[in-house]
Amino acid sequence: MKLNLLPPTMREKQRYIVIRIISDAPVPYTDFTKALQKLCTQLFGEVTTATMKLWVIKNLYDAENGKAVVKVQHGYVEMLRFCISMVRHIEKQPVVLAVEGVTGTVKSAQNKYGVPQQS
Numbered sequence: 001m002k003l004n005l006l007p008p009t010m011r012e013k014q015r016y017i018v019i020r021i022i023s024d025a026p027v028p029y030t031d032f033t034k035a036l037q038k039l040c041t042q043l044f045g046e047v048t049t050a051t052m053k054l055w056v057i058k059n060l061y062d063a064e065n066g067k068a069v070v071k072v073q074h075g076y077v078e079m080l081r082f083c084i085s086m087v088r089h090i091e092k093q094p095v096v097l098a099v100e101g102v103t104g105t106v107k108s109a110q111n112k113y114g115v116p117q118q119s
Contacts, residue, residue: 001052001074010090011073012073013048013073013104014053014071014072014073014074014104015064015070015071015072015073015074015077015079015102015103015104016057016070016071016072016102016103016104016106016109017069017070017072017080017081017099017101017102018067018068018069018095018099018100018101018103018106018109018112018113019067019068019069019082019084019097019098019099019100019101020066020067020098020100021063021067021068021078021096021097022066022095022096022097022098023090023093023096024063024094025029025092026063026066027054027063027066027091027093027095028063028088029058029061029063029073031091032039032056032068032090033056034063035087035090036054036056036070036083036084036087037049037054037087038046038058039083039087040052040054040079040080040083041050043082043083043086044079044083046066048076048079050086050090051073051076052056052072052073052076052079052080053071053072053076054070054071054072054080055070055071055072056068056069056071057070057106058072059117060106060109060110060115060116060117062115062116064117065117066101067113067114067115069106069109069115077102081099084097084099085097085099094096101113107117116119
């Protein structure tokens with residue numbers, strides 16, 4: 001059975017937000033993801049957080065250099081920026097999250113903001 005894919009014009013648009021993580025020690029991927037999901041759920045509720053389609057891309061997460069790429073639905077970029085600005089602690093460790101930029105593709109995030117591709 002062949003899978004019917006939607007043509008690109010009918011797919012939902014995504015945005016990729018490049019985040020700089022400033023902290024004393026590296027923040028693990030799971031802790032960062034849980035903190036971001038939890039804060040978005042507290043601020044906007046479960047339904048809105050689910051429709052945001054928030055996704056931290058694991059192979060573009062660099063704990064050593066403090067960079068992360070988060071995928072979000074096109075209309076929810078400003079809501080996610082607000083959530084990112086509200087994060088102060090991750091697992092009792094003080095952190096500062098700064099948005100470096102928003103792109104439409106992963107490739108442009110890698111080219112513009114120096115996000116390394118990891119396997």
